[in-house]
Amino acid sequence: MKIFVDMVMTPGAFEMLREGTAGHQLLLPQTPATSVLAQPDLDPQFASADVAFGQPDPQAIAAAKHLRWIHVSSSGITRYDNPRFWALMAERKILFSNSAGVFYEACAIHVLAFMLAQARNLPLALRTTASSGTPVWDDLRNTSSTLRGETVLILGYGAIGSRLARLLLPFGADVIAYRRRPRGDEGLPVITEKALAATLNRAHHVVNILPDSAETRHFFDAARFSTIQPRAVFYNIGRGTTVDQVALLAALASGQLKAAWLDVTDPEPLPEDHPLRKEPNCFLTPHIAGGHLDEAKSLVRHFLQNLDRFVRNEPLVDRVM
Numbered sequence: 001m002k003i004f005v006d007m008v009m010t011p012g013a014f015e016m017l018r019e020g021t022a023g024h025q026l027l028l029p030q031t032p033a034t035s036v037l038a039q040p041d042l043d044p045q046f047a048s049a050d051v052a053f054g055q056p057d058p059q060a061i062a063a064a065k066h067l068r069w070i071h072v073s074s075s076g077i078t079r080y081d082n083p084r085f086w087a088l089m090a091e092r093k094i095l096f097s098n099s100a101g102v103f104y105e106a107c108a109i110h111v112l113a114f115m116l117a118q119a120r121n122l123p124l125a126l127r128t129t130a131s132s133g134t135p136v137w138d139d140l141r142n143t144s145s146t147l148r149g150e151t152v153l154i155l156g157y158g159a160i161g162s163r164l165a166r167l168l169l170p171f172g173a174d175v176i177a178y179r180r181r182p183r184g185d186e187g188l189p190v191i192t193e194k195a196l197a198a199t200l201n202r203a204h205h206v207v208n209i210l211p212d213s214a215e216t217r218h219f220f221d222a223a224r225f226s227t228i229q230p231r232a233v234f235y236n237i238g239r240g241t242t243v244d245q246v247a248l249l250a251a252l253a254s255g256q257l258k259a260a261w262l263d264v265t266d267p268e269p270l271p272e273d274h275p276l277r278k279e280p281n282c283f284l285t286p287h288i289a290g291g292h293l294d295e296a297k298s299l300v301r302h303f304l305q306n307l308d309r310f311v312r313n314e315p316l317v318d319r320v321m
Contacts, residue, residue, distance in 0.1 A: 002027055002066070003307075004049035006056060007073045013296035020304035051310070053303050058085055067094055069310055073299050075100040075107075075159075075290065076239065077320060078212040089321050096321040097306060102298045103290035104159035110289035111160075111207055111237055112167050114261040115152075118233050119145045123283060148172035153199055155219075156209030156238055157186060164207065176203070197227045205233050212239035222247040231258040237289045240266030245276060252279050263289040 004027040029043040046060045052070045077098055089096055121144045130136035150173050154161040157177035165175045165188055175188055176199055182190040191199050206228060210216045221244040234257050236243055251257040259281040268287055276282050306316050
């Protein structure tokens with residue numbers, strides 16, 4: 001088979017890919033995609049590909065008559081998630097899978113780190129030199145928490161959300177999931193849109209892992225932020241487009257939200273002079289939640305495992321369609 005690969009990888013990861021695809025032909029573009037958010041360049045080699053690994057251009061996919069399987073190097077599938085694309089996949093019987101299994105553990109740990117840093121007052125404590133017994137020192141101790149008995153609402157309950165829920169169980173948190181269509185196998189309380197406002201009103205922590213779509217853009221707007229329990233903490237590792245950042249800033253400035261922890265924004269990165277960067281209770285990381293040691297090798301390993309399944313006509317891991 002001809003396998004088109006358009007992702008940047010370390011030399012070690014490429015060697016793993018080359019060895020793992022022995023017997024197949026690798027098609028490598030001169031300009032691979034630099035990130036999962038970048039628009040890839042069109043490459044004439046793609047027209048002859050049987051398999052695509054990386055972030056292939058949707059227009060190129062439509063013209064690739066030999067394509068049988070697409071494996072994207074991300075968990076998110078925003079650039080592909082539209083009725084026209086899925087209709088094309090169904091018509092051409094092209095399999096489509098993602099790399100959710102590579103990133104869910106790191107993403108869940110990233111959110112947990114956010115939550116523990118907030119619970120233990122680490123942003124303030126790390127820059128405070130107050131002596132024992134002073135009012136500032138007493139306030140730091142007396143306002144730190146352990147998450148026990150606090151309600152955590154997770155919106156977007158997929159692989160990341162379910163892993164986060166398991167990580168939170170030993171801390172004694174009360175975890176609730178939001179899903180538009182519950183499956184019944186979540187293993188914890190699940191709410192739908194009907195109960196969302198009431199649940200937001202009692203949640204101490206609101207974790208947004210929603211993907212980008214027409215239905216989720218600015219899902220968290222001024223009206224929704226106004227329903228969140230006063231002094232709750234908001235976290236976003238889904239997509240920046242799911243949050244109205246003007247409304248988020250207003251909720252922080254008014255004290256409606258105690259704090260916000262963001263790994264994703266719109267745009268990315270935020271301009272240096274963006275008001276959210278100046279908000280003292282807004283903490284940002286630069287879209288690194290899924291990152292981990294030897295990430296490129298993890299992606300290649302996941303693809304090669306699925307390649308073996310594809311060749312054997314076995315079910316793919318993380319199959320989307």
